[in-house]
Amino acid sequence: MQPQDSGVQYSRWKDGSRDEVNVVAVANSGEASRCERVCRKLCTGKLGITMKVLGGVALFWVVFILGYVTGYYVHKCK
Template sequence: MDSNGAGSVQYDCWNEDNINMNVESSQTTWMRIYNRVCVGSTGKVVKVAGALAALVSIYIIGYVTGYYVHRC
């Protein structure tokens, strides 16, 4: 199975010339916004604020619905 003839292809998987360490510039705009807003401590604050806004909106919808259903 080992062929060391002229037809074999050799490559170096640790070729340091082809490594791209600049990850930030290769990301799309949406991924940068997602990483800034949804990850880390800022992400926790955004998630808590979103959950609180969802609960308040459900409460208001329930209040208005209950008002119109139960009025005489």
């Protein structure tokens, strides 16, 4: 159903009782672009966990500051 060079292969047995899906990782270090290599480095392993935690903390503070400023102007005494 899928071409052989794609990363996902699907096959259905004739009796219909079983489906099988295979995901094949197609990754050659020579074919990976610079962006893919940087993303893979920053999004996996201990560095990836650290980046996600720092991103979450930064997002928390941005939302907190926006809420504080918005609340200040909404509830400001006239």
